Amino acid sequence: MTAEASLRQHDAVVTRLRHFLDALASAAPDEQSGERLRHDLARWTEDLRRYAVPESRRYYGRSPTLASAGQATTPWYVVDEATPPERLAGRASFGTFFLGGRGAAHGGTIPLLFDELFGWLANSEGMPPSRTAYLTTNYRAVVGIGRPLTFTAWTDRVEGRKRFLRAELRDGDTVCAEADALFVTLRPGQP
Numbered sequence: 001m002t003a004e005a006s007l008r009q010h011d012a013v014v015t016r017l018r019h020f021l022d023a024l025a026s027a028a029p030d031e032q033s034g035e036r037l038r039h040d041l042a043r044w045t046e047d048l049r050r051y052a053v054p055e056s057r058r059y060y061g062r063s064p065t066l067a068s069a070g071q072a073t074t075p076w077y078v079v080d081e082a083t084p085p086e087r088l089a090g091r092a093s094f095g096t097f098f099l100g101g102r103g104a105a106h107g108g109t110i111p112l113l114f115d116e117l118f119g120w121l122a123n124s125e126g127m128p129p130s131r132t133a134y135l136t137t138n139y140r141a142v143v144g145i146g147r148p149l150t151f152t153a154w155t156d157r158v159e160g161r162k163r164f165l166r167a168e169l170r171d172g173d174t175v176c177a178e179a180d181a182l183f184v185t186l187r188p189g190q191p
């Protein structure tokens with residue numbers, strides 16, 4: 001199979017996996033179905049272990065075409081406007097898999113989304129690689145599961161190796177969460 005075909009197949013599996021995780025999080029299967037599911041998952045886990053490859057040959061989380069770069073355990077997002085490294089904007093939604101409680105997204109999954117967006121912005125093409133030094137999230141209103149959301153992330157200022165970034169997640173006019181972060185450009189030899 002060509003690399004392109006492998007990537008396409010991987011994308012289709014990850015899309016299915018995202019739907020599976022939401023369905024799993026929503027379901028209370030009966031005993032027989034639960035046992036069948038456990039059996040099928042165990043079988044696939046063993047099968048996949050036979051195909052393990054080094055990080056440089058993996059597709060997971062690097063899809064150029066899928067939402068969330070194909071990270072099924074990151075809330076769904078797509079970038080609609082990007083002027084890297086200054087700004088990006090787009091849409092996001094938290095599926096049932098990301099439920100914390102009472103219809104709201106788990107608090108830990110919101111900085112996960114922000115870190116993804118900041119990583120996208122700070123490591124866009126032509127930028128030297130950088131990593132999150134800190135990321136602070138301010139939870140202003142609950143993020144409802146399944147709600148159509150919008151986000152904006154932007155570079156606030158750059159001081160030498162330090163990039164100060166900010167972002168906002170909205171449900172309509174309501175600001176649900178804000179974040180500010182510091183990304184530090186890696187020195188040669190830093191992992």
Ligand SMILES: CCCCCCCCCC(=O)SCCNC(=O)CCNC(=O)[C@H](O)C(C)(C)COP(=O)(O)OP(=O)(O)OC[C@H]1O[C@@H](n2cnc3c(N)ncnc32)[C@H](O)[C@@H]1OP(=O)(O)O
Nearest residue numbers: 115119123129130131132133134161162182184186187191
């Ligand atoms: C290859 C990249 C691929 C990236 C993919 C996308 C990444 C998405 C983002 C991530 O999630 S990365 C994973 C989470 N982050 C980490 O695992 C980072 C772990 N920490 C580190 O590796 C180092 O601490 C770090 C590279 C961030 C900084 O270490 P350095 O030794 O290079 O920093 P240094 O001590 O030289 O500090 C440089 C400047 O940053 C400042 N600084 C560093 N860490 C800080 C901090 N935590 N808070 C405030 N300031 C900080 C520090 O004070 C200093 O300021 P000044 O230049 O003004 O003196």
